[in-house]
Amino acid sequence: MIQRKIFRFGVLALIFLMPLGSFAQKGEKIQTIVIDAGHGGKDTGALGKLTTEKALNLAVALKFGNYIKENLPDVKVIYTRDKDKFVELSERAAIANRNNADVFISIHCNSTEGTTTANGAETFVMGESKNEKNLAVAKKENAAILLEDNTDAYDNFDPNSTEAYILFSLSQSLYQAQSLNIADKVQKQFAKKGRHDRGVQQAGFLVLWKTSMPSILVELGFINNAKEEEFLNSERGQTQMALALYRAFEEYKHEFESENHVSDKPKTSEKPAVVSGNSYYSVQFSTLNKKVPVTDPAFKGVKDVEVYNYKGAYRYTSGRFASKAEAEARQAQVRKLGYKDAFIIAFVNGERVSVKQAEEALKKK
Numbered sequence: 154m155i156q157r158k159i160f161r162f163g164v165l166a167l168i169f170l171m172p173l174g175s176f177a178q179k180g181e182k183i184q185t186i187v188i189d190a191g192h193g194g195k196d197t198g199a200l201g202k203l204t205t206e207k208a209l210n211l212a213v214a215l216k217f218g219n220y221i222k223e224n225l226p227d228v229k230v231i232y233t234r235d236k237d238k239f240v241e242l243s244e245r246a247a248i249a250n251r252n253n254a255d256v257f258i259s260i261h262c263n264s265t266e267g268t269t270t271a272n273g274a275e276t277f278v279m280g281e282s283k284n285e286k287n288l289a290v291a292k293k294e295n296a297a298i299l300l301e302d303n304t305d306a307y308d309n310f311d312p313n314s315t316e317a318y319i320l321f322s323l324s325q326s327l328y329q330a331q332s333l334n335i336a337d338k339v340q341k342q343f344a345k346k347g348r349h350d351r352g353v354q355q356a357g358f359l360v361l362w363k364t365s366m367p368s369i370l371v372e373l374g375f376i377n378n379a380k381e382e383e384f385l386n387s388e389r390g391q392t393q394m395a396l397a398l399y400r401a402f403e404e405y406k407h408e409f410e411s412e413n414h415v416s417d418k419p420k421t422s423e424k425p426a427v428v429s430g431n432s433y434y435s436v437q438f439s440t441l442n443k444k445v446p447v448t449d450p451a452f453k454g455v456k457d458v459e460v461y462n463y464k465g466a467y468r469y470t471s472g473r474f475a476s477k478a479e480a481e482a483r484q485a486q487v488r489k490l491g492y493k494d495a496f497i498i499a500f501v502n503g504e505r506v507s508v509k510q511a512e513e514a515l516k517k518k
């Protein structure tokens with residue numbers, strides 16, 4: 154639990170330290186999801202007493218996809234497999250890339266050596282494994298390539314070699330912040346369903362390696378724990394897990410697509426600089442993929458903080474100014490507070506436009 158808190162803090166710190174404009178965006182809408190049921194065909198995945206990992210992964214994947222089809226008709230659902238079929242790990246990522254997917258979710262079940270009491274769900278994003286346990290999960294899942302005929306796609310990667318995983322620490326995804334965001338939502342939903350929350354973790358997974366979109370790998374539970382297997386093998390258990398995934402995805406989609414919005418009233422006590430209607434200059438000093446209150450302690454000292462959503466990320470601004478010169482004065486103040494990349498933005502009739510466009514539009518008035 155303490156570890157989790159430290160991790161969370163780390164994530165937050167990471168998000169705040171991200172340079173402006175570093176958020177990779179796929180587009181303004183979440184239109185395509187690739188759902189990847191782990192293993193399949195000759196690759197059974199982990200074995201339980203009642204069933205196989207590949208069967209549980211597929212059952213939950215199909216249910217999850219159906220919830221999306223029923224409730225979010227604007228989303229295209231693509232499965233890497235919709236039956237008991239072997240699919241190479243590299244092909245799974247390629248399917249997502251070819252289809253320009255906005256989100257990739259790989260579904261698995263865990264299993265432990267020696268003990269049969271481990272329980273709960275955890276979600277991984279691509280990253281350096283911080284402990285042996287996470288490394289072991291990645292090794293187990295990556296071992297699927299040992300069943301592939303042609304492994305050229307993995308640059309001679311040996312899934313059993315600990316050294317090979319160092320490679321992964323060098324290939325951090327552009328989409329890591331967004332992947333962490335989705336992973337966090339998934340874990341929260343699992344916890345809501347009463348599942349033991351093992352948290353958001355990082356490790357090097359070949360299936361996530363080459364995806365060029367936010368991507369996560371979910372471990373639903375432990376198939377070698379009799380109680381967990383019974384739950385995951387039941388209609389009720391599969392429905393709960395699929396629903397949790399659906400709710401997390403829906404929440405992410407909603408958050409991502411929140412319309413470009415400028416809050417009506419600044420929430421600080423100070424009056425904003427006078428501007429004419431919805432056309433003004435402002436100073437943007439921070440971009441986050443998560444909405445935080447404008448009174449967040451991290452913004453201490455910044456005046457007239459407001460937030461608007463643009464291209465899927467939350468952008469934090471200071472002040473509304475009728476002239477560019479006033480905005481420049483504020484920019485200097487904000488930069489002194491440590492936001493060295495703070496820059497001037499402009500709105501005309503509530504629409505975010507370039508400063509140049511604003512200068513032209515406001516001159517005419």
Ligand SMILES: [Zn+2]
Nearest residue numbers: 191198261262
């Ligand atoms: Zn697996």
